[in-house]
Amino acid sequence: xxxxxxxxxxxxxxxxxxxxxxxxxxxxxxxxxxxxxxxxxxxxxxxxxxxxxxxxxxxxxxxxxxxxxxxxxxxxxxxxxxxxxxxxxxxxxxxxxxxxxxxxxxxxxxxxxxxxxxxxxxxxxxxxxxxxxxxxxxxxxxxxxxxxxxxxxxxxxxxxxxxxxxxxxxxxxxxxxxxxxxxxxxxxxxxxxxxxxxxxxxxxxxxxxxxxxxxxxxxxxxxxxxxxxxxxxxxxxxxxxxxxxxxxxxxxxxxxxxxxxxxxxxxxxxxxxxxxxxxxxxxxxx
Amino acid sequence: xxxxxxxxxxxxxxxxxxxxxxxxxxxxxxxxxxxxxxxxxxxxxxxxxxxxxxxxxxxxxxxxxxxxxxxxxxxxxxxxxxxxxxxxxxxxxxxxxxxxxxxxxxxxxxxxxxxxxxxxxxxxxxxxxxxxxxxxxxxxxxxxxxxxxxxxxxxxxxxxxxxxxxxxxxxxxxxxxxxxxxxxxxxxxxxxxxxxxxxxxxxxxxxxxxxxxxxxxxxxxxxxxxxxxxxxxxxxxxxxxxxxxxxxxxxxxxxxxxxxxxxxxxxxxxxxxxxxxxxxxxxxxxxxxxxxxxxxxxxxxxxxxxxxxxxxxxxxxxxxxxxxxxxxxxxxxxxxxxxxxxxxxxxxxxxxxxxxxxxxxxxxxxxxxx
Numbered sequence: 001x002x003x004x005x006x007x008x009x010x011x012x013x014x015x016x017x018x019x020x021x022x023x024x025x026x027x028x029x030x031x032x033x034x035x036x037x038x039x040x041x042x043x044x045x046x047x048x049x050x051x052x053x054x055x056x057x058x059x060x061x062x063x064x065x066x067x068x069x070x071x072x073x074x075x076x077x078x079x080x081x082x083x084x085x086x087x088x089x090x091x092x093x094x095x096x097x098x099x100x101x102x103x104x105x106x107x108x109x110x111x112x113x114x115x116x117x118x119x120x121x122x123x124x125x126x127x128x129x130x131x132x133x134x135x136x137x138x139x140x141x142x143x144x145x146x147x148x149x150x151x152x153x154x155x156x157x158x159x160x161x162x163x164x165x166x167x168x169x170x171x172x173x174x175x176x177x178x179x180x181x182x183x184x185x186x187x188x189x190x191x192x193x194x195x196x197x198x199x200x201x202x203x204x205x206x207x208x209x210x211x212x213x214x215x216x217x218x219x220x221x222x223x224x225x226x227x228x229x230x231x232x233x234x235x236x237x238x239x240x241x242x243x244x245x246x247x248x249x250x251x252x253x254x255x256x257x258x259x260x261x262x263x264x265x266x267x268x269x270x271x272x273x274x275x276x277x278x279x280x281x282x283x284x285x286x
Numbered sequence: 287x288x289x290x291x292x293x294x295x296x297x298x299x300x301x302x303x304x305x306x307x308x309x310x311x312x313x314x315x316x317x318x319x320x321x322x323x324x325x326x327x328x329x330x331x332x333x334x335x336x337x338x339x340x341x342x343x344x345x346x347x348x349x350x351x352x353x354x355x356x357x358x359x360x361x362x363x364x365x366x367x368x369x370x371x372x373x374x375x376x377x378x379x380x381x382x383x384x385x386x387x388x389x390x391x392x393x394x395x396x397x398x399x400x401x402x403x404x405x406x407x408x409x410x411x412x413x414x415x416x417x418x419x420x421x422x423x424x425x426x427x428x429x430x431x432x433x434x435x436x437x438x439x440x441x442x443x444x445x446x447x448x449x450x451x452x453x454x455x456x457x458x459x460x461x462x463x464x465x466x467x468x469x470x471x472x473x474x475x476x477x478x479x480x481x482x483x484x485x486x487x488x489x490x491x492x493x494x495x496x497x498x499x500x501x502x503x504x505x506x507x508x509x510x511x512x513x514x515x516x517x518x519x520x521x522x523x524x525x526x527x528x529x530x531x532x533x534x535x536x537x538x539x540x541x542x543x544x545x546x547x548x549x550x551x552x553x554x555x556x557x558x559x560x561x562x563x564x565x566x567x568x569x570x571x572x573x574x575x576x577x578x579x580x581x582x583x584x585x586x587x588x589x590x591x592x593x594x595x596x597x598x599x600x601x602x603x604x605x606x607x608x609x610x611x612x613x614x615x616x617x618x619x620x621x622x623x624x625x626x627x628x629x630x631x632x633x634x635x636x637x638x639x640x641x642x643x644x645x646x647x648x649x650x651x652x653x654x655x656x
Contacts, residue, residue, distance in 0.1 A: 006333070044441065051410045053381055059438050076438040104361050193381040 003140060010132040014125040021122025030118025031099065037112050040064035040096040043074070045088045045220055047187055047208070050234060054190035054206040057084035058220055064096045066103050073103055082107030087221035087248035144285040151278025158272035165268060169261045175243035176251055184211030184240040184252065186223070186233045205230040209252065211240040219247045306470040310477025312342045318485035326492040360426045364436070364443060365393040367423040368452040369415055375404060382406040385415070390455040391423055391433060398455035401433050411437065420450045431460040523552055528578070534570035541597040546572065554588055561585035565619040567596065584621045591619045591626060595647025599630050603641040607654040609634030 024030050044061040048054075056079060063074045077085055085094065085108060095112030098105050134149030188208040195201050207223040207230045219242075223230070242250035251257050320335030322328075367389040376384040385407045392398040407415060415421060415435065422439035425432050439447065486493065524531045530553040540546050549572045554560070561577040563585055577585045596617060604613055613634040620627055626645035631638065637655035644650050 006329075049410055053408045056437070061441060074440050074442070076436075076440055078436055078438045099358075102359060102361075105358060191381060195380060 003136060007132060007136045011129050014128045014132075018122040018125035018129070021119065021125065025117050025119055025122065032115050032118030032120075034100050035097050036067065036100055036103075037095065037097050037109075037116070038064050038067060039093045039112065040075075040108075042088055042090055042092045042094060045090055045218075047210070047220060048190055050188040051191055052188075053192050054204075054222060055084070055192065057086060058088045058208070058222070060085055060088045060094075062094060062096070062108070064103075064106070068100075071103075073106070075106055077108060083110050087219060087250075089217050089219045089247065091217070092248075142286065144282040147278040147282030147285075151275045151282060155272060155275035155279060158268065158275050162265075162268045162272060166265060169264060172243070172249060173257055173261065175245065175249060176241040176254060176257065179214065179244055181239045181241045181254075182211050182213060184209045184238045186236045186238065187220070189230060189234045190222075191231075207233045209238060209240070211238075211242070211250070213242065213247050214244075217247060219250075221248065221250065223252060302470055303473050306474040307477040309342075310474035310479075311481035312339055313474075314478035314481035315485050318482040322485055322489050322493065326489060328489075328492075331489070357426065357429075360428060362424045363393060363427045364422060364424050364439075365391050366443075366447055366450050366452060367391040367421055367433070367435075368454065369417050369419050369421060370400070370454060371417060372415055381410075382408055383412070385412070387415070387435070388459060389421075389423065389433065390452060391425070391430070392452050392455070398452070399430065400455050400457050400459040401431055402459045402461050403431070403433050405435055407435075420447045420452055422447050525553060528576055530574045530576070532572045538570060540567050540570065540572060541600060543594075543597065546593040546596055550574070550588060550593060560588070562588040563620070565591060567617040569614070584624060586619075586621045586626055590645070591628065592643075592645065592647035595643070596628070599628060599641060599643055599647065599649070600632075602649065603630040603632045603639065607632060607639035607641065607652065608636060609639050609655055610636035 021030075025033065028034070040062040041064070042060045043063050046059040048058055057077050060077055061074060062077070063072060065072050075081070082097070095109040097107050097109050097112070130149075130153075134146060137149060138144075138146035186207045187210050190206040190208060191203060192206075193201060193203045208220065209223050210218065210220050212218050223238075238252040240250050240252055241254050316335050316339045318335070319331050319338065323331030323333075323335055370388040370390055372388070373386045374383045375386045383406065384404055386402065386404050388400065388402045390398055390400055422436040422443045423433050424436050425434065436443070522533045522535075532549040532552060534540065534545075534549075538545070540549065546567065550565075553572075553574055561581075562574050563577050563581075563583055564573075564575045565588060566573045566575075574588050577583060600615055600617060604611075604615060609632050611634055613632050615630060615632040618629045618631070620629075628643040628645075628647065630641045630643075632640070639655045640653045641649060642651040642653075
């Protein structure tokens with residue numbers, strides 16, 4: 001079999017996957033489209049135990065109603081129930097998704113409507129077809145086509161991402177600085193120890209903070225990375241800047257946010273330039 | 287919905303054994319095919335080595351999908367349970383430890399029963415599961431041995447557990463995992479070894495005998511001094527851009543029916559048709575001299591001479607031209623005069639003689655001993 005036959009086989013296989021996926025999505029038959037998506041409400045929040053694991057998220061009790069039967073369910077975020085809840089307060093809304101007729105298989109989701117069309121696998125299949133075509137072009141026509149083939153989409157996506165990301169970061173910092181900060185405290189440090197294949201032990205520490213907003217909402221949340229010496233931070237007082245629209249958006253270190261913004265922009269620009277350079281070099285070498 | 291409770295599955299059923307053998311076979315055949323494919327430079331074999339586990343994994347997933355869907359549709363049952371005993375069985379180096387629990391589970395609507403299972407528990411949570419403590423558990427009603435402690439029960443069940451006093455149930459203890467039978471492990475290993483050996487044996491000829499003959503010679507447009515060779519007890523083959531030879535082992539002869547055709551096939555297999563200047567057969571040696579790039583000499587396709595007629599031509603030259611015996615002979619194919627010519631020269635104690643045949647193997651000239 002020659003290279004063309006392998007390419008045809010590759011494109012045929014993944015093209016079939018993509019067509020079946022898009023067809024199922026158009027017909028509304030994907031599991032993502034058939035899933036029930038409801039908004040749940042946090043009824044109770046419990047402080048995590050100092051020294052326990054951060055894997056299961058902040059212990060919460062959530063209630064939600066099945067829209068088809070009207071039945072009310074009260075559940076907890078025990079193991080294997082979707083996304084980890086890292087910021088919680090009584091009354092906070094959390095997304096709950098489950099297969100139709102199976103509310104016991106509930107999953108917590110941050111964005112309730114993400115992936116609602118179920119196009120993840122077909123899109124991935126299309127990407128693999130594109131990658132196959134680029135590899136074929138690189139082998140058959142010359143390797144500079146690999147630079148053009150991969151650098152082009154990289155550059156285009158970077159051009160969309162860069163301004164969008166800058167807007168999101170600016171909005172976040174504007175929200176964090178829109179009102180005076182509130183005092184907070186580290187109420188626990190969660191510790192996870194694991195061993196790698198060589199038997200080396202790795203320990204990660206996650207501080208948990210609590211703060212009360214100006215509106216009187218008591219928030220318990222995992223502290224973002226970057227706190228100095230998180231292991232010894234238990235009981236430490238912190239100053240919290242938060243977004244009035246969503247207290248889950250907060251920071252104990254406003255200066256670090258600005259530094260992070262600069263670093264993020266620099267990385268994005270470098271990544272974009274790499275894409276442009278790849279395309280230019282590819283075109284020149286053709 | 288009627289829920290039927292079945293017994294815990296055992297692992298050494300014929301199906302499990304067959305599945306273990308098949309899985310071992312795929313694990314063994316896949317890397318073996320990939321490595322053999324790389325060695326003999328066979329792209330289809332390399333692709334098969336990579337594709338086999340992917341296809342097997344997909345089939346495995348598809349085959350198990352109905353069972354998983356059936357199990358996922360079952361609403362788990364929540365119940366109270368009392369810890370009879372617990373024992374750490376592994377994972378001490380991490381923050382989670384594997385704990386072997388022995389519980390009495392007391393569902394509301396069926397009799398209490400004992401069950402043993404293993405679950406990972408965080409070290410800081412371990413005091414919550416002391417002997418005699420009432421905990422909340424969850425299990426599928428059709429598989430009551432698959433019990434899991436609910437670490438974060440709902441407030442309702444938390445209150446029930448706090449107020450409950452449970453008695454121990456008598457045995458026997460349901461075991462969530464049946465003891466690992468060595469049968470499955472053995473057949474898996476057997477399948478792995480057999481499949482790996484099978485792949486190697488299947489391609490042994492290419493791996494050990496004919497890898498040089500399978501290898502396409504370097505492009506005729508760029509003659510290279512490099513050559514490849516292989517040998518075995520029966521024959522040895524040398525191929526380069528300029529020539530190809532096959533030397534037979536002792537007790538073999540190119541005059542055996544089909545032997546010449548097979549030897550020529552070894553030299554030309556897997557290559558583009560290359561023009562030959564001369565084909566020479568002498569005793570147990572076959573040589574093909576290829577035309578260099580840009581040559582204006584008259585050439586011919588090395589597959590075109592009438593090889594099936596060669597033994598008869600040699601025999602006629604040896605017996606019909608009066609050279610006596612013992613003899614030596616040499617057969618040469620060329621196209622110097624425009625048409626394909628087969629010339630058999632033979633020498634013996636009485637002198638030298640030759641015989642000439644055309645492209646169809648028909649004798650056109652005899653030059654006997656003078």
